[in-house]
Amino acid sequence: MKIFIDTADLDEIKELASWGIIDGVTTNPTLVAKTGRSFNEIIEEIFKIVDGPISLEVVSEKADDMVKEAKQLVSKVSEKYRKNVAIKIPMTSEGLKAVKQLSKMGIKTNVTLVFSANQALLAAKAGATYVSPFIGRLDDIGQEGMQIVEEIMEIFCNYDIETEVIVASIRHPIHVIQAARIGADIATVPPSVLRKMVKHSLTDVGIKRFLEDWEKVKK
Numbered sequence: 001m002k003i004f005i006d007t008a009d010l011d012e013i014k015e016l017a018s019w020g021i022i023d024g025v026t027t028n029p030t031l032v033a034k035t036g037r038s039f040n041e042i043i044e045e046i047f048k049i050v051d052g053p054i055s056l057e058v059v060s061e062k063a064d065d066m067v068k069e070a071k072q073l074v075s076k077v078s079e080k081y082r083k084n085v086a087i088k089i090p091m092t093s094e095g096l097k098a099v100k101q102l103s104k105m106g107i108k109t110n111v112t113l114v115f116s117a118n119q120a121l122l123a124a125k126a127g128a129t130y131v132s133p134f135i136g137r138l139d140d141i142g143q144e145g146m147q148i149v150e151e152i153m154e155i156f157c158n159y160d161i162e163t164e165v166i167v168a169s170i171r172h173p174i175h176v177i178q179a180a181r182i183g184a185d186i187a188t189v190p191p192s193v194l195r196k197m198v199k200h201s202l203t204d205v206g207i208k209r210f211l212e213d214w215e216k217v218k219k
């Protein structure tokens with residue numbers, strides 16, 4: 001399973017990319033706002049750090065405006081990095097129209113705010129490169145989020161659909177294990193969850209004991 005980092009925080013992206021486990025980045029307007037920095041300032045930097053798909057979200061609501069905005073976003077990125085741009089489009093009927101147009105232009109799309117397998121199927125039919133089911137937000141309202149990932153994977157597998165599934169709105173390490181067990185293509189993981197994934201108290205205890213015992217060895 002590919003692991004994307006779900007943040008626009010450059011320091012976090014730099015640090016976690018240095019672990020050698022990051023295949024891409026997803027951002028959204030909320031994550032960009034949290035950085036307190038300007039979007040233009042951040043974009044180029046992210047592309048320099050991670051050589052993989054980087055999702056940038058449009059905020060327009062009409063298909064033609066989304067397409068125009070998507071093209072503007074692509075043009076903000078230096079030519080050498082453009083192959084990595086994926087435009088995040090919200091899952092609406094206008095969004096589907098935009099995805100269709102962008103896919104014809106060869107611009108990668110990531111259909112976001114997906115909360116059902118039907119939405120994912122329609123996004124794939126429109127030509128989405130990625131679909132992003134938001135599982136944590138479903139869990140929040142008492143619906144089992146991971147269930148829709150299972151349904152989407154089954155449907156995409158039935159028809160050899162090439163659209164990749166990005167499990168998003170991940171809240172804890174168990175979500176990542178569940179996504180991997182289902183066989184999702186990608187999990188986009190917040191930095192805090194990646195830090196929890198790397199840790200185990202027995203690893204810490206083990207290192208401490210090895211260091212103490214090494215002190216006892218004649219050198």
Ligand code: G3P
Pocket residue numbers: 006026027028134136137168169170188
């Ligand atoms: O990519 C954005 C998505 O992961 C949102 O997560 O925690 O705001 O539901 P959250």
